[in-house]
Amino acid sequence: MRSSGQWRLRPAGLVIPLLVSAIAAAGSASAGADAELETVTVYARRIVPVTRVAATVTVIPREAIEAGMVGDAKELVRYEPGLTVRSDPFRFGLDSFAVRGVGGNRVAVEIDGIPAAGGFAVGSFSDSGRSFVDLAFVERVEVLRGPASSLYGSDAIGGVVAMTTLSPERLLQDGPGVRTEAGYASEDDGWHTALVTATTLGPVQALLGYVRREGGELATAADVTPNPRDYVSDSGLLRLAFAAAPGGPLTFTAEGGRIGQDTAIDAFLGQPGRFANTTTLLGEDVAERFRVSLDQPLAGGGPFDSADWRLYWQGTATRQDTYELRKAVPSRAPPLRIEREFRLEDRTIGFEFTALKEFTASSVNHDLAYGLEATRASIEERRDGLQTDLDTGATTPKILGETFPLRDFPLTTVTEAGVFLQDEIRSPTGGWSAIPAVRVDYHRLESSQDSLYLADQPGAPVVGLDEFSFAPKLGLIRAFGEGLTGYFQYAHGFRSPPPEDVNIGLELPLLNVRAIPNPDLRPEQSDGYEVGLRWRGASSHLTASAYYNDYSDFIESKVNLGPDPESGVILFQSRNVAEARIYGAELSGEVAAPVDAAAWLQGWSARLTAAWSRGEDLVRDVPLNSVDPASAVMALAYEPPSRRWEGRIVMTAVEGKREVNDGPVELYRTDGYLVVDMIAHLDLGRGLRLGAGVFNVTDEEYIEWADVRGRPAGDPLIPYYTRPGRSISLTVSWAL
Numbered sequence: 001m002r003s004s005g006q007w008r009l010r011p012a013g014l015v016i017p018l019l020v021s022a023i024a025a026a027g028s029a030s031a032g033a034d035a036e037l038e039t040v041t042v043y044a045r046r047i048v049p050v051t052r053v054a055a056t057v058t059v060i061p062r063e064a065i066e067a068g069m070v071g072d073a074k075e076l077v078r079y080e081p082g083l084t085v086r087s088d089p090f091r092f093g094l095d096s097f098a099v100r101g102v103g104g105n106r107v108a109v110e111i112d113g114i115p116a117a118g119g120f121a122v123g124s125f126s127d128s129g130r131s132f133v134d135l136a137f138v139e140r141v142e143v144l145r146g147p148a149s150s151l152y153g154s155d156a157i158g159g160v161v162a163m164t165t166l167s168p169e170r171l172l173q174d175g176p177g178v179r180t181e182a183g184y185a186s187e188d189d190g191w192h193t194a195l196v197t198a199t200t201l202g203p204v205q206a207l208l209g210y211v212r213r214e215g216g217e218l219a220t221a222a223d224v225t226p227n228p229r230d231y232v233s234d235s236g237l238l239r240l241a242f243a244a245a246p247g248g249p250l251t252f253t254a255e256g257g258r259i260g261q262d263t264a265i266d267a268f269l270g271q272p273g274r275f276a277n278t279t280t281l282l283g284e285d286v287a288e289r290f291r292v293s294l295d296q297p298l299a300g301g302g303p304f305d306s307a308d309w310r311l312y313w314q315g316t317a318t319r320q321d322t323y324e325l326r327k328a329v330p331s332r333a334p335p336l337r338i339e340r341e342f343r344l345e346d347r348t349i350g351f352e353f354t355a356l357k358e359f360t361a362s363s364v365n366h367d368l369a370y371g372l373e374a375t376r377a378s379i380e381e382r383r384d385g386l387q388t389d390l391d392t393g394a395t396t397p398k399i400l401g402e403t404f405p406l407r408d409f410p411l412t413t414v415t416e417a418g419v420f421l422q423d424e425i426r427s428p429t430g431g432w433s434a435i436p437a438v439r440v441d442y443h444r445l446e447s448s449q450d451s452l453y454l455a456d457q458p459g460a461p462v463v464g465l466d467e468f469s470f471a472p473k474l475g476l477i478r479a480f481g482e483g484l485t486g487y488f489q490y491a492h493g494f495r496s497p498p499p500e501d502v503n504i505g506l507e508l509p510l511l512n513v514r515a516i517p518n519p520d521l522r523p524e525q526s527d528g529y530e531v532g533l534r535w536r537g538a539s540s541h542l543t544a545s546a547y548y549n550d551y552s553d554f555i556e557s558k559v560n561l562g563p564d565p566e567s568g569v570i571l572f573q574s575r576n577v578a579e580a581r582i583y584g585a586e587l588s589g590e591v592a593a594p595v596d597a598a599a600w601l602q603g604w605s606a607r608l609t610a611a612w613s614r615g616e617d618l619v620r621d622v623p624l625n626s627v628d629p630a631s632a633v634m635a636l637a638y639e640p641p642s643r644r645w646e647g648r649i650v651m652t653a654v655e656g657k658r659e660v661n662d663g664p665v666e667l668y669r670t671d672g673y674l675v676v677d678m679i680a681h682l683d684l685g686r687g688l689r690l691g692a693g694v695f696n697v698t699d700e701e702y703i704e705w706a707d708v709r710g711r712p713a714g715d716p717l718i719p720y721y722t723r724p725g726r727s728i729s730l731t732v733s734w735a736l
Contacts, residue, residue: 098706099158115348137235149493172200227720283323556576655672693729
């Protein structure tokens, strides 16, 4: 494998001083300037200047999504150190976001303020993943790094990813609103088309959007053939804003999508173990999602100056079918055809209310935010299978000792309710701010045994949960003047036990193993501390932060309890056993030529972001494998005064992963690497715009740690995780 060896971020060591010097020079000419500050909505559920946020927030606006030619979640964060999306190259594709080494369902994802459904996986043939809105519909993405349960409740123990979709008002700002785009990406021979249009129909503003994407297998720079794959996705968005509704503007939103994928998992064929005799392995997967919501801002009066409410119904459905052929093993097994099915459905209805109140007491200004949330989710999972003897034609629903159909956990209903309160207390001089917050959540898990569950788990106990969680937070902000502010934050996070860990009912008689429920699971807990400095001038900004997070009672799924004294069956159970700490530092800075700069500097800008972190498993006193290696992204961009075109070069440097907990076998370690991308856009006028990108210009052969962590060092499947080599992307867009 070609690699950059032990990349130690040496370019960052050169760029950081240059960037800081440039920022300082720009700042000396613009100190005290009244620069317009970026705003965020993920913090305190309202729009506030970034200088009033006692935490690290990453904002990715629509302009950055288009400029980066972003098509999926992994591409969305490829230039954001400390944020990753894991990818499976064999069948299931992209996983959820990871923030500072914590990922999966421990990161809350919201779409227009509505929590997205979590993912579920069991074995090699079932993985629902997490489904999000198509990024062609997204106006902005905001990531709150670190524990955020005081405002967002359970599942925000690692952070929050908040996506906001396009509104008809935004598209109609400059007249009739139409956006259309077509594009091609060579890395998976993928095509996409998108159309979003908005219009005014009397008192109603309407938006309608459609996106279609299709393509094949993702290329790899390694000397292996990727698993053949074909995928097609269709997504739609409808939004109606009724300006004359009683009480305030009322918005109706209907959004959803479907992705279908066919995969030949050829890489597994003949691999030692369960696939040694497999000659054909095919997967047919379909994932669907829908969301319907009503939301309305309310005029001020009485206990609030402004408020809004939201009512929604949403659901996801996953269907994964697997077709397998096995050759005969003489005197042991005949040739077999094995068909497996996996189904998962999640339906949620929810309500949210948030209010804001400003007042002054004893010359101290208060910005009070409070609200409540309530959701009720119904989850149903099912697996089925049929095995056929190709010599005799005899069939059986029994595979590896499991008799299908079955459920891995019973029919489940989860009811959650939370109330939160936050006060931003600002001194009369504006120098100090204190931001205390608290949230109380109620979590109830109810399970019911139907005939299908009882047939597979006769006599198995069914566990319910009924508990409260408490999440305080305190932030402090100090303004030092001339654009410099400092902040400190303590935040407590929690995550309620998921249904599949509470009531897991997996049993494999052929392997003499059984997973049993655990009625004593406690919520996962975290305590996060962060300190940072921000400086902002007229055309430059710099942010530096350090954080320390303690995690306790983490749930480890299916812990080996040893043999049952009575039956001898090896028992597994999810337990609160993991304790960990993750600490690190992050840096982000950008400098652009000021308006009065020399002519040769006009249009130039530079950006640097970097992240370093370490994690420790405190139970075993070993490194935490979920933490990514240090990385830095350096970008240099130019846009001439005419603004007819723009271009940028982006370098991503990642350190090799060396601090690894090997466990019983030595694990694979990734090498460091440097990837260079070049992107350009050309404005042809009348709303027509062309984009072209060359990614991995130097054809670097590299593997991302997030994708491969946990794989043995000698695993023959490692090369399949290699990212694509040199590739191109092209887009043409037109907007009115």
